[in-house]
Amino acid sequence: MSVLSKLKEAVICLKAGRVTLPYPAQAQPVPEKFRGRPIFDAAKCTGCGGCANNCPAREILLFDLCQEIRILQYLGRRCAYCGRCADVCPEKAITMSHEFETGTNSIGDIQQRVELFMSTCQRCGRCFKEPSTLEQLKLKGYRVDDVAHERWVFRSKSYLETEPVVDDIKIEMD
Amino acid sequence: MLKNLCQKMFGRSLWVYHANSGGCNGCDIEVLNVLTPYYDVERFGIKLVGSPRHADVMLCQGPAMRSTAQALKRAYDAMPAPKLVFAIGSCACGGGIWFDSYSVLGPVEKVVPVNFYIPGCPPRPEAIIYGVAVAVGLVDKKTAPVKFKQIEMPIPRYHPQDLSGRDELVVYEKVEKV
Numbered sequence: 001m002s003v004l005s006k007l008k009e010a011v012i013c014l015k016a017g018r019v020t021l022p023y024p025a026q027a028q029p030v031p032e033k034f035r036g037r038p039i040f041d042a043a044k045c046t047g048c049g050g051c052a053n054n055c056p057a058r059e060i061l062l063f064d065l066c067q068e069i070r071i072l073q074y075l076g077r078r079c080a081y082c083g084r085c086a087d088v089c090p091e092k093a094i095t096m097s098h099e100f101e102t103g104t105n106s107i108g109d110i111q112q113r114v115e116l117f118m119s120t121c122q123r124c125g126r127c128f129k130e131p132s133t134l135e136q137l138k139l140k141g142y143r144v145d146d147v148a149h150e151r152w153v154f155r156s157k158s159y160l161e162t163e164p165v166v167d168d169i170k171i172e173m174d
Numbered sequence: 175m176l177k178n179l180c181q182k183m184f185g186r187s188l189w190v191y192h193a194n195s196g197g198c199n200g201c202d203i204e205v206l207n208v209l210t211p212y213y214d215v216e217r218f219g220i221k222l223v224g225s226p227r228h229a230d231v232m233l234c235q236g237p238a239m240r241s242t243a244q245a246l247k248r249a250y251d252a253m254p255a256p257k258l259v260f261a262i263g264s265c266a267c268g269g270g271i272w273f274d275s276y277s278v279l280g281p282v283e284k285v286v287p288v289n290f291y292i293p294g295c296p297p298r299p300e301a302i303i304y305g306v307a308v309a310v311g312l313v314d315k316k317t318a319p320v321k322f323k324q325i326e327m328p329i330p331r332y333h334p335q336d337l338s339g340r341d342e343l344v345v346y347e348k349v350e351k352v
């Protein structure tokens with residue numbers, strides 16, 4: 001009886017053939033609706049901050065270097081690939097790519113940093129982005145030059161601390 | 175350099191110990207998936223062992239929690255050197271979606287040193303195999319930090335690190351003359 005069952009097992013195994021994927025040697029396609037790592041398109045982004053507000057993992061940081069430069073930083077360490085940022089983006093600047101091969105030995109490798117150029121509304125003083133690069137070039141009022149001392153003076157007071165945001169984890173135990 | 179060291183030390187046959195310190199089980203299922211005949215990670219010599227004392231590699235899933243951090247630390251200490259730690263899933267890499275809840279201390283990095291990161295929630299089995307293949311030197315890693323500037327400032331050139339605060343204003347110290 002046991003010999004028969006072994007024979008049956010062998011037949012089943014032979015019928016199934018070889019199922020192991022030749023994975024790292026040969027690329028493996030992902031399903032159509034698979035969500036991989038979000039990719040930020042810096043040309044489309046207007047710096048509205050919708051993605052940063054909606055990210056459940058708080059993985060998108062937005063800060064202003066000065067009145068004119070806004071930095072959008074995606075850290076990616078605890079990103080759940082949920083796609084909420086891509087859903088909420090009004091400019092469709094975020095695409096959920098099919099990229100999943102993100103194994104790395106340094107967590108900083110996954111980050112994306114976009115430097116956005118913002119200009120100031122002459123009336124209300126808030127930042128906005130001009131539609132085209134040409135208009136950005138035409139706009140000259142974004143900084144004042146201190147001609148006497150040969151330096152730039154930005155209008156705003158806020159500026160960035162130089163410390164990196166990514167490797168900020170300190171080891172501590174209870 | 176780490177890669178060379180890995181190849182020398184581990185001889186391409188890793189015995190892995192699977193430690194879940196408070197994940198949702200999604201990553202565990204993917205790791206078990208990797209061990210099935212379909213992905214068959216034993217062709218790289220990778221074998222799951224039940225005790226950290228037999229293991230070369232610890233696969234960490236889930237964040238370091240208030241209740242499990244000590245146990246995780248003890249499991250790490252029990253492993254014989256040389257040892258590697260893989261953080262699998264976004265919980266282990268960065269603390270996960272619940273990174274700010276009262277019971278979560280943060281990424282496993284806070285408790286044990288992590289050598290390789292495989293983000294994803296959960297990562298695909300292929301992504302885990304890829305991460306392991308990167309570690310043993312079968313493939314090269316594909317990711318690199320991306321930086322993009324929407325506009326290059328007109329001359330003189332602009333470097334954010336040269337900005338400094340001065341009472342009421344932020345000034346740019348170094349001006350490169352044309």
Ligand code: SF4
Pocket residue numbers: 038054055056057058059060078079080081082083084085086
């Ligand atoms: S995919 Fe989800 S978790 Fe990742 S950055 Fe976007 S909103 Fe945040």
Ligand code: SF4
Pocket residue numbers: 040044045046047048049050051052072088089090091092093094
């Ligand atoms: S990526 Fe989209 S949602 Fe995020 S700041 Fe840019 S435009 Fe707004």
Ligand code: SF4
Pocket residue numbers: 196197198199200201202235236262263264265266270271294295296297
């Ligand atoms: S990374 Fe996602 S799937 Fe893995 S344990 Fe954390 S929540 Fe669960």
